[in-house]
Amino acid sequence: MDSFGAALRRLRKAAGLSQPQLAKLVPISQSSLSRYETGRQAADQATIDRLEELLDGNGALSALAHRPAxxxxxxxxxxxxxxxxxxxxxxxxxxxxxxxxxxxxxxxxxxxxxxxxxxxxxxxxxxxxxxxxxxxxxxxxxxxxxxxxxxxxxxxxxxxxxxxxxxxxxxxxxxAESNNPTLTANALSYKGHLAWMTGRTGPMIGLSHAARRNPDTHVSQRAFDAMQEARGHAMAGDLAAADRTLGLATDLAAQVPDAGNPPAWSYFYAPAFWTLQQGLVHRYFPTRHESAAELLRSGIAALPHDQQSAEWLGDYRRALEFVQPT
Missing domain, CATH: 1.25.40 (Serine Threonine Protein Phosphatase 5, Tetratricopeptide repeat)
Incomplete structure (x- = not known):
């Protein structure tokens, strides 16, 4: 049986479309389409539906996308x-x-x-x-x-x-052995996430900073790590450092669409996700709960259909409940 990526590639070629042509019709980036075809990224349901429509898939793509691993x-x-x-x-x-x-x-x-x-x-x-x-x-x-x-x-x-x-x-x-700096940074970042989960603000800031320090790390990973570090500064009450680091993170996130070759695990690093990260930072500013609520609401609403029920979204929903006026 075809994989989702193989079926997508076969249907695209049968329609006489190049990757750039199909990507423009969806519309998505060519790099996203390439990752769908090679199995390095999963498409959200709205994108799958649009591909079915353009390629006359008759439900085949949707069935393959939801096939158990x-x-x-x-x-x-x-x-x-x-x-x-x-x-x-x-x-x-x-x-x-x-x-x-x-x-x-x-x-x-x-x-x-x-x-x-x-x-x-x-x-x-x-x-x-x-x-x-x-x-x-x-x-x-x-x-x-x-x-x-x-x-x-x-x-x-x-x-x-x-x-x-x-x-x-x-x-x-x-x-470290395979010389993958972006994955090394990701592991450090996740250890910073564990520190956040247990309220250890110092290690959260330090590990997040260490994760974004290597310029050879993909910019999408560095953007997330800077946003996580900014959240740590906000939790510690150093709002000037939080703003400064969040500004750096926003600049890095703006570079992601043109960076190319994103790591496979960063498929959800998209505008809606960056909006959620900013909302999570603002949640720790006592005077910014209104902006935090707006950022969190808009970020959640803009997520792809297949991420709307993701369990990791619970952190953001709880943050939204905290900052919303009662």
Missing amino acids: QPDDPERLQHVVTHPRSVDPEALASLARLLAESRRLEDRFGPWLMVGPAVGYVRLLERLTSEARGPLRSEVVDLAAQWAQFTGWLHAATDQGSRAAHWFDRTLEWS
Whole structure:
């Protein structure tokens, strides 16, 4: 059976459209369309509906988009489980596509459904890293880091902080070996998020600042890290530092559409998400609750359909309840 990306590419070619032509009709960026076709990003339901309309998909794209995550070739992966040194590029590609689908399903169904399978897959990648040799090792380790990052997030989202910290530490180890500065920054940022969850403002600020420090990190990650750091300053009562850092974050976020090659896990780093981040910073300014409410309301309303029920949105809804006048 086709994957969503393969079916989209096939339908686009059958319609005689190039990626730029189809992207303009939707309208979305060509880079987003490319990521949909390669399985590196999941499309929201409104975009899927529009693609169905333009390509006469007759529901095929929607059905594939909502298919439960599963490996492309179970027999190949089963062989890899029992013979870790037999891992090849095709098996890694299957595991990468499975990770992309798992992220999308977590948005749709929440973290509790996904945490068990994610642990199983990251344990598999852990075994592969212990056996991988030669030129493929860097790819194995990098994919293991991405699975560890996702598994850490799932544990954080289900209030299992110590397990989340463990997997973020593994992310740091593997991303350092694979020389992936953006994933290293993301792991530091998530550790800052854990500090936020437990009210440790100092580590939240320090880790967020460390995450955005490397200029080789993708600008989308640096933008988020600066916004998280600004939130920490606001929580600490240093409103001047919060404003200064938020201004930097806004400048970085403005560069994201032209940056190219965004990391696979940043598919939700879009204008609505940046609006939510700003609202979360303003929530900690005693005199800015009105602007915080407006930013949070507009950010939530502008999210894609498939993210409207995402469990991670709960933090923003609770912030909105806090700042709304009673």
